[in-house]
Amino acid sequence: MTRHETAFADLEAAFPGRIERGEAVRAQHGAGDSWHPAALPDAVFMARTTEEVAQAVKLCAAHGCPIVPFGAGSCIEGQVNATQGGLCIDLSQMAKLLRVSPEDMDCTVQTGLTRQALNEELRATGLFLPIDIGAHATLGGMASTRASGTMTVRHGTMADLVMGLTVVLPDGQIVRTGGRARKSSSGYDLTHLFIGAEGTLGIITELTLRLTGIPEASKAGLYSFPSIEAATQTVVEALQFGLCLNRIELMDALQVKAINAYNKTELPEQPTLLVDLAGSEQQVDTDRDTFDELASENGAELHPVATPEDYSKVWALRHSALYAARGLRPGCKSLSTDVCVPVSELPRILAETSADLDAEGIIAPMHGHVGDGNFHLVMLFDEEDAAEKARVQAAHGRLVERAIALGGTATGEHGVGLGKKSYLEAEHGAGLELMKVLKRAVDPANLMNPGKIFDL
Amino acid sequence: MTRHETAFADLEAAFPGRIERGEAVRAQHGAGDSWHPAALPDAVFMARTTEEVAQAVKLCAAHGCPIVPFGAGSCIEGQVNATQGGLCIDLSQMAKLLRVSPEDMDCTVQTGLTRQALNEELRATGLFLPIDIGAHATLGGMASTRASGTMTVRHGTMADLVMGLTVVLPDGQIVRTGGRARKSSSGYDLTHLFIGAEGTLGIITELTLRLTGIPEASKAGLYSFPSIEAATQTVVEALQFGLCLNRIELMDALQVKAINAYNKTELPEQPTLLVDLAGSEQQVDTDRDTFDELASENGAELHPVATPEDYSKVWALRHSALYAARGLRPGCKSLSTDVCVPVSELPRILAETSADLDAEGIIAPMHGHVGDGNFHLVMLFDEEDAAEKARVQAAHGRLVERAIALGGTATGEHGVGLGKKSYLEAEHGAGLELMKVLKRAVDPANLMNPGKIFDL
Ligand SMILES: Cc1cc2nc3c(=O)[nH]c(=O)nc-3n(C[C@H](O)[C@H](O)[C@H](O)COP(=O)(O)OP(=O)(O)OC[C@H]3O[C@@H](n4cnc5c(N)ncnc54)[C@H](O)[C@@H]3O)c2cc1C
Numbered sequence A, B: 001m002t003r004h005e006t007a008f009a010d011l012e013a014a015f016p017g018r019i020e021r022g023e024a025v026r027a028q029h030g031a032g033d034s035w036h037p038a039a040l041p042d043a044v045f046m047a048r049t050t051e052e053v054a055q056a057v058k059l060c061a062a063h064g065c066p067i068v069p070f071g072a073g074s075c076i077e078g079q080v081n082a083t084q085g086g087l088c089i090d091l092s093q094m095a096k097l098l099r100v101s102p103e104d105m106d107c108t109v110q111t112g113l114t115r116q117a118l119n120e121e122l123r124a125t126g127l128f129l130p131i132d133i134g135a136h137a138t139l140g141g142m143a144s145t146r147a148s149g150t151m152t153v154r155h156g157t158m159a160d161l162v163m164g165l166t167v168v169l170p171d172g173q174i175v176r177t178g179g180r181a182r183k184s185s186s187g188y189d190l191t192h193l194f195i196g197a198e199g200t201l202g203i204i205t206e207l208t209l210r211l212t213g214i215p216e217a218s219k220a221g222l223y224s225f226p227s228i229e230a231a232t233q234t235v236v237e238a239l240q241f242g243l244c245l246n247r248i249e250l251m252d253a254l255q256v257k258a259i260n261a262y263n264k265t266e267l268p269e270q271p272t273l274l275v276d277l278a279g280s281e282q283q284v285d286t287d288r289d290t291f292d293e294l295a296s297e298n299g300a301e302l303h304p305v306a307t308p309e310d311y312s313k314v315w316a317l318r319h320s321a322l323y324a325a326r327g328l329r330p331g332c333k334s335l336s337t338d339v340c341v342p343v344s345e346l347p348r349i350l351a352e353t354s355a356d357l358d359a360e361g362i363i364a365p366m367h368g369h370v371g372d373g374n375f376h377l378v379m380l381f382d383e384e385d386a387a388e389k390a391r392v393q394a395a396h397g398r399l400v401e402r403a404i405a406l407g408g409t410a411t412g413e414h415g416v417g418l419g420k421k422s423y424l425e426a427e428h429g430a431g432l433e434l435m436k437v438l439k440r441a442v443d444p445a446n447l448m449n450p451g452k453i454f455d456l
């Protein structure tokens, strides 16, 4: 019995047999992919339509019952942990492609569709959604964390690709934001209000998305560098040359070692850049030559990625980075974190962080979308060893403070959830209070994913 | 004497000799470039620093005195008209480039800098801000109307290029939003809250902007088409081919006629596309050949734009469009409007609108950033002729309703101000109420540019 039984009784009456209370289902919904202690919702509802979401939200609102929206649960900062209990609304069954316009290169989807499934459905049109993240996430979840990934250097983040949304507000009202025009100056930007709000302002049920043509050609390259500095210097130069970069990813020597062990490969265990160029055949060839030169001048060794099979293999290796990192200390927990700084500050923050981690004896492979100035550390620790855990958390805090001090941000793509809450004051100053003003206005009863991003 | 004398007395004490009350200065600040009746502020203050803005806002807030932020006053929808009197805060003297980082391709500016002045100052870096609008506007004003222009098809709008802001809130607090990282998932998107808010939520005093490298090569082309449909069909095809389009602008026959008369040129008076391709020499050449083919297949006649002088001349002609249009009926007023639809709907809305205007006998040349689905009509009328004015306003209303019905928006780039207020309900439905919720939360006393975008 929880204090929300009256809400659940009404929900059960409205959706007979569909309000799940079993331990197993609740456990699947209470933790995401994070190191934060699981916190199970009291009940789970798998919604099928916008109207069902609106009805469930209204019933919860009437009883003051907290609501946690749930996509695929791949979040890393504890965003779906139901720290105040309540109802988890799982949106993964709302997974239809509703319409696509090849002429306008846009589409509208239900929130629970994954980007992999979307791109599969779009294949025949020659279009795709150019967001490449390392998880099987839902598009609504990706919008809600302002997700981005390997192709962001070229195509931007979810904030750049969502043209409009259907959202259920905390009082159950349905609002449509944005639209299908490529641009608009018609009033406040409601779409961006919900992107990155981590479900604290409402529940996204549909998204209109900008698509891109599948490029004529794309070619990858793998480059081993003598140092992190040499690799990041190459990144800065390639960006300034305006090469047709589609992805530019950095891994440190330890991350490459982890990947070798996890995938039984034999990449040189050095700082490594993985590069993808996309465009016309001609442009890709010219630009790869230029990139090869830049990399060579910075001391890199080049490893050909010649065939389509090589190409797929290389990117599969990159996407194994998180699990490979965790594999370095089996049975350990991992504090996965991401920060983002101006690209020119990458050498400095990486050097300072690496010195810090070495001094503390912390094992933490690094990989990142360095074209955006974004990188991840997977900091491994033994959950039973309180001292080690505290050391890891303290080093993590110093990393985030360093990023903020260099004009960067506490999180480039994973979001705030529970894990980054304590840094928001340092990053945003008076802006944090303004965020709270918005939250109080849109969700006065604090029912939508309460306790995430900030406390009221 | 106005009811805000106590506020002005305090302001005068704080800024001796700088609170201007003269008719001439007030008249310069009360109308923008719009057909709406002028409405003069009671006083004008030329601010020099963020702190001065904050102090002036605090004094106004203490006395309940309305505030109208003012950039260059080039707005078209009556946004700066001080319909409730009060203090106009003119930001045009805050015009410094504060920093530029060529490595990160970003800069920070004061709000009153114009984009022309910024690009002049940036010239030596090889970088520029890729927003090309037809007016000498300030960057703060451009952010506040979510401005865009001829290069938006390639580089996006102000919403895509502003990375962070310094804003003075309605209570005088200073908030810094966003930052210098290329992306962030750190809390709500405060930056986009102020972009397009038309000064109703606060006063922008600084902006951090994404820059772009000046392309190696750019080449223009001018194409006369047998029909609007043939021209827009060419646009759709060129977008789908992913050509390196930098600008793609449409003018109808009447607009070309107006330009000929205004500039003493002899362009064929037919539907015309003006195209700019930018990239590497090679890419530009290849893509222009492709474009030439697409245009020819759609029946176009090609006019070479060979030399750099031709290139500048062609774009200067395009930028004369608004004044040239007004020149068609000297002494008349012009209701300049802009709407935006999905690109595929352009042929339909242009055909329906043109039939409507013909039936009404309204003279209204059309030009537009058609790569975005955005176009402008300059609807000419005699201010003394009430019947004609009413006919023009009614036809304008039908145009906007048509755009909304086709999935588009009441305004692609000029903003709402006074002129588009009555269409926001049709476009946003329940979203309009959500905008009001935000406004009430951020500006509970409704002091910031009251009565713009919507009434409370
Ligand atoms: C192996 C791995 C690799 C990853 N790689 C990346 C990466 O490259 N880039 C990146 O950005 N992230 C990455 N992530 C993190 C994660 O995948 C993203 O945060 C993703 O956006 C979460 O989507 P989801 O559908 O799993 O959402 P969930 O985890 O279910 O939810 C995330 C947040 O959004 C809210 N939410 C979910 N759906 C909705 C909705 N419809 N309306 C309102 N709120 C909603 C939830 O309440 C929660 O606050 C990775 C994670 C893993 C495990």
Ligand SMILES: Cc1cc2nc3c(=O)[nH]c(=O)nc-3n(C[C@H](O)[C@H](O)[C@H](O)COP(=O)(O)OP(=O)(O)OC[C@H]3O[C@@H](n4cnc5c(N)ncnc54)[C@H](O)[C@@H]3O)c2cc1C
Pocket: B032, B033, B068, B069, B070, B071, B072, B073, B074, B075, B076, B079, B080, B091, B111, B132, B133, B134, B135, B136, B137, B138, B139, B140, B141, B142, B143, B144, B145, B146, B147, B148, B149, B150, B198, B199, B200, B202, B203, B204, B205, B322, B323, B413, B414, B415, B449, B452
């Ligand atoms: C010939 C001509 C061509 C044009 N072409 C284009 C075009 O191609 N694309 C386009 O988008 N627009 C165009 N416009 C419209 C106009 O130039 C834009 O709306 C421009 O963004 C206005 O900038 P401004 O500095 O003149 O702002 P103003 O006109 O002074 O103000 C515009 C609005 O922003 C507010 N504001 C101004 N500064 C601030 C600030 N610092 N903080 C908060 N609020 C502020 C004002 O209160 C007002 O609501 C054109 C106008 C003309 C006359």
